[in-house]
Each structure stands twice: as structure tokens, then as C-alpha cells.
Amino acid sequence: MTPEEETRLRALAERPDGEFDFSDIPEIDEDWFKDATVGQFYKPIKKHTTLRIDSDVLAWFKRRGKGYQKHLNEILREAMLREFAETNRASPLGYARDDGYREAGEKWQGVVADVIAKKDAALATQSALIAQLRSRPDDDK
DSSP states (O other): OOHHHHHHHHHHHHSOGGGSOOTTSOOOOHHHHTTOOTTTTOOOOOOOOOOOOOHHHHHHHHTTOTTHHHHHHHHHHHHHHHHHHHTTOOOTTOOOTTTSOTTTTHHHHHHHHHHHHHHHHHHHHHHHHHHHHHHSOGGGO
């Protein structure tokens, strides 16, 4: 995002809702959502990781051939969503079990962003300390 775009967005965010003209936007009521598909365009970000898994479980997945990792992910996702539904908590996207579209992920994304920021800050501090230790003469260590 350019600095100009960021400035314009900040200015818009600071304006009170009463200054916006919503007259050309139709009302959205419960009927609007009745045919909605939740998460239709959601594509999760894939992360590379190392996973320790029992050899017999891995063999069972690999027996399917190509795509075994996708199948493993599908099973884990199903278990995750089932847990969210059973506990009546919002899913990772923020969809609640009762209404299916509430909060649309903003809360979850904020939590994840906070965790990542804290992790990044801790790693930066750790890296700085390691650099300081490495730069000290041997007799000071």
C-alpha cells in the first residue's frame, strides 16, 4: 500500500458514520443471507511444517498415493470444525455455529496478528542478544 493510499484510508476511518451517504445501498436483512454460502471464497494459507506422526498412520495415508498430504489436511480440518461446532464457539474464520456469518473472521485474524507480532518481537530480541554475545571478546564471555 502506498503512503497516499494509507493516508486516505486513515482519513476515511476517522470520519463518523453519519458523514457517509448510504442511500444508494439496499438494506440487508435475514432474507439476504438465507442462500449465502459461508466461506465460499476462503482459501487457507498453506504452511510448511515438520510433523511427527506414527509410521503406521503415515503408511495408511501414503497408501492412497499422490495427494495423501491433502487428505491428511482434510481430516484435520474436519476434526477442527467439528470441535468448534460442538463447543458452539466461533470457528477460525469467526463464523458462529448459530448464524453462520457473524464476525467474518476479523476477531480471529486480529488474535493471530497479535500472536505473530509478539513472536516476531521475541525473535528480534533474541537475535539482538545473540549478536551482542557474539560480538563480545572471548575473555568477557
